Amino acid sequence: MNTTVHTKSKITEWVNVFSQLIGRENVLSTLEDRLCYACDGSKQKHIPDVVLQPHTTQQVSHIMQFANEKKIPVYPRGAGSGLTGGAVPVEGGIVLDFTQMNRILDIIPEDLTATVEPGVVTHTLQKEVARYKLFYPPDPASAAFSTLGGNVAECSGGITGLKYGVTRDYILSLEVVLADGNIIHTGRKTLKNVTGYDLTRLFVGSEGTLGIFTQITVKLLPLPEKIQTLLAFFSSPQDAVKASNQIISNNLLPRALEFIDKSSIRCIQGYKKEIKIPSDVHAILLVDVDGREESVQTEISLVEKILTGNHTLHVISAKDNKERDILWEVRRALSPALYTIAPFKINEDICVPRSRILEMLQRIDTVCEQYPSLQIANFGHIGDGNIHVNIMYKDKSQRLLAEKAIGEILRNTVELGGTISGEHGIGNVKSEYVPVEIPLRELNIMKDIKNLLDPNGILNPGKIFQ
Numbered sequence: 001m002n003t004t005v006h007t008k009s010k011i012t013e014w015v016n017v018f019s020q021l022i023g024r025e026n027v028l029s030t031l032e033d034r035l036c037y038a039c040d041g042s043k044q045k046h047i048p049d050v051v052l053q054p055h056t057t058q059q060v061s062h063i064m065q066f067a068n069e070k071k072i073p074v075y076p077r078g079a080g081s082g083l084t085g086g087a088v089p090v091e092g093g094i095v096l097d098f099t100q101m102n103r104i105l106d107i108i109p110e111d112l113t114a115t116v117e118p119g120v121v122t123h124t125l126q127k128e129v130a131r132y133k134l135f136y137p138p139d140p141a142s143a144a145f146s147t148l149g150g151n152v153a154e155c156s157g158g159i160t161g162l163k164y165g166v167t168r169d170y171i172l173s174l175e176v177v178l179a180d181g182n183i184i185h186t187g188r189k190t191l192k193n194v195t196g197y198d199l200t201r202l203f204v205g206s207e208g209t210l211g212i213f214t215q216i217t218v219k220l221l222p223l224p225e226k227i228q229t230l231l232a233f234f235s236s237p238q239d240a241v242k243a244s245n246q247i248i249s250n251n252l253l254p255r256a257l258e259f260i261d262k263s264s265i266r267c268i269q270g271y272k273k274e275i276k277i278p279s280d281v282h283a284i285l286l287v288d289v290d291g292r293e294e295s296v297q298t299e300i301s302l303v304e305k306i307l308t309g310n311h312t313l314h315v316i317s318a319k320d321n322k323e324r325d326i327l328w329e330v331r332r333a334l335s336p337a338l339y340t341i342a343p344f345k346i347n348e349d350i351c352v353p354r355s356r357i358l359e360m361l362q363r364i365d366t367v368c369e370q371y372p373s374l375q376i377a378n379f380g381h382i383g384d385g386n387i388h389v390n391i392m393y394k395d396k397s398q399r400l401l402a403e404k405a406i407g408e409i410l411r412n413t414v415e416l417g418g419t420i421s422g423e424h425g426i427g428n429v430k431s432e433y434v435p436v437e438i439p440l441r442e443l444n445i446m447k448d449i450k451n452l453l454d455p456n457g458i459l460n461p462g463k464i465f466q
């Protein structure tokens with residue numbers, strides 16, 4: 001485990017200054033406290049020198065002015081659920097913990113907008129806006145604990161991406177504290193806005209490397225009246241992929257269209273005995289359709305017809321919300337269930353054009369054959385081409401082998417016109433593969449933007465670029 005990298009006397013000076021700026025109670029400096037901020041979902045460990053818990057934009061601005069002057073690395077952090085090391089303080093310095101800035105500032109139903117502080121948990125916002133019959137669609141599987149700040153920084157996706165898009169599509173304006181402490185406002189709280197360059201989009205997905213979000217205005221939609229779910233079993237992935245393509249080519253746009261492969265199915269069975277899946281099932285599709293009551297009935301029967309026309313072994317339809325929950329349990333069980341294969345996992349989130357999904361799955365199989373000691377399980381948001389490739393390995397000595405297999409999978413993804421990250425971001429975990437996808441000239445433009453906004457390189461150093 002790497003530890004703090006700055007001298008004791010410097011850190012003592014920082015603690016004194018930050019205590020004056022934001023109050024001693026919001027400055028965490030004991031080893032026990034700092035250890036809690038050493039990791040994120042990527043399971044790396046780097047202990048920060050100090051953790052700060054600001055309550056206002058002004059406090060963030062003051063912190064940044066000092067950090068910039070002293071060239072101290074600053075790592076913004078929401079819930080620390082990121083899977084690519086985004087919030088991990090790889091160079092020590094400051095972790096800026098946003099969990100105390102967690103107020104929903106307004107919900108304006110007439111404008112279809114809400115403005116929040118970055119530490120608001122995604123599911124909290126979803127629940128609050130639902131009281132006004134409004135809907136915030138981006139729905140990462142981590143919505144119960146991840147924050148809006150983290151979602152915006154990673155441009156998180158989720159199961160509703162096919163129909164509703166991703167976080168980027170819902171961010172109207174941002175309040176951003178820049179590396180030098182200056183506060184700027186991007187976009188407007190309007191549903192349309194084309195004045196000037198789209199700075200909001202530049203910051204969305206910037207992984208805490210360009211600026212720090214202190215207020216976020218999101219777009220809302222009317223809450224769908226009804227959601228209906230189908231679970232379909234197939235004997236081959238080819239049939240499942242064909243069925244999913246036909247659903248979309250028949251002008252149907254499900255709220256969710258999820259795919260689960262054979263290896264993933266086997267782990268669910270091992271993990272939850274109550275989930276019974278016949279042994280001849282080699283692929284599963286899970287489909288949600290939403291909208292007004294009457295249109296949902298029509299659409300779900302059309303989807304069912306397409307599924308049964310593509311050699312399904314069995315289709316189960318949920319009659320009510322309780323049954324819907326049971327069907328979704330199959331998908332929810334997946335992440336923990338994978339550990340029944342092996343104790344170590346590398347989780348990739350590649351995305352290819354939908355027309356190349358089958359080819360991508362075949363190429364993953366080919367890579368898998370070259371590494372017989374590893375196991376690969378695939379599932380994901382097939383509707384938008386986003387496949388979660390999970391490489392499972394039995395002990396740490398296989399890590400290098402797993403990384404080699406990943407390199408091949410990512411190169412194949414880019415060859416098929418895809419991207420190495422559909423939703424989890426790059427962080428430091430995938431930075432070595434960025435040049436596989438992004439040509440040098442484009443990469444240099446990105447680096448120029450970074451240098452313009454953060455000339456001292458203090459914002460989340462060690463991320464995205466190598």
Ligand SMILES: Cc1cc2nc3c(=O)[nH]c(=O)nc-3n(C[C@H](O)[C@H](O)[C@H](O)COP(=O)(O)OP(=O)(O)OC[C@H]3O[C@@H](n4cnc5c(N)ncnc54)[C@H](O)[C@@H]3O)c2cc1C
Nearest residue numbers: 078079080081082086141142147149150151153157208213
């Ligand atoms: C079980 C599980 C399921 C998941 N499912 C999904 C999924 O379905 N889809 C998906 O896209 N992701 C998923 N994730 C990944 C993760 O939850 C998302 O990336 C999420 O958006 C991270 O939010 P967070 O609050 O935890 O951010 P953190 O992990 O704390 O930080 C993530 C990044 O955001 C930056 N950041 C945080 N706050 C700010 C701020 N205020 N200003 C600027 N930068 C900031 C950090 O520096 C870091 O780079 C999952 C993770 C887990 C553990």
